[in-house]
Amino acid sequence: MGKDPKSSGGKGKGKQAAGGSDDGASKGKGKSGKADGLGTCAAAPMHILCEKQGKINEAYKKLEDGWLSNGDKVPPAEFAKIASGYSECPSGKKGGDLGWFPRGKMAGPFQEVAFNTPVGVTSAPFKSTHGYHIILSEGRKN
Template sequence: MGKDSKAKESAKGKSKQSGGGSAAEAPSKGKSKGGGGSGKDELGTCTYVKARHVLCEKQGRINDAYKKLQDGWINNGDKVPPAEFAKVAAEFSECPSGKKGGDLGWFPRGKMAGPFQEVAFSTPVGSTSAPFKSTHGYHFILVEGRKN
């Protein structure tokens, strides 16, 4: 559960979770279906993730959205309720899913590209990732569920 404290630190600057170009390569390193992974909470071995996200073109806007969650929930050590995350997504997200509270539903490993998949499949259930960059812009994710 130390993810939230890391998220606070990385939200102040460039996200450390995106890891530059290496994050896009990470899913191929033993994290495929049946791969080793970390074992904890089946982070490295689950097949499906249910998530919400906020997507913004500009880093400043994603940081503003994340700060809104941080001030209300994350800094207090609380997990962000999906309904609260949905309000922020509806207000800030530039993705069509923003109208649905950022809900991406269940998606399988391999559907999302590079850093997005890496963050979605490595964030613990109930936790919110720090902002990170992908080919589509800047995101942060709330992981709501995980299954095989």
């Protein structure tokens, strides 16, 4: 619902370093503060939020064992199952779906990872002021 239909399924790089990509496809920011070539106005990530680093690492291990270690992209439905079981955010009840939000609505590292993770790719765990996160980028639009 409201998601980019091109974001589900398929093979490809699944492991994503927070804030950048393994293959160099992510560009730096220009003077406008917008990421080049990745879309800039709104993002639709799914996420897992945990207070403790050990718990987010456990969730990430499940993603690695199921898909990322094989170079696969995590299917949104499977990410949602893991989010429902691990996320401490109220969005966990919705499989971690945050819906669409504009650039500038989320703070610091979360926004950076949400807008710099290529669509369909899962981020590595990262820390924000709210705890530890993993993001699956489902869509981006201008």
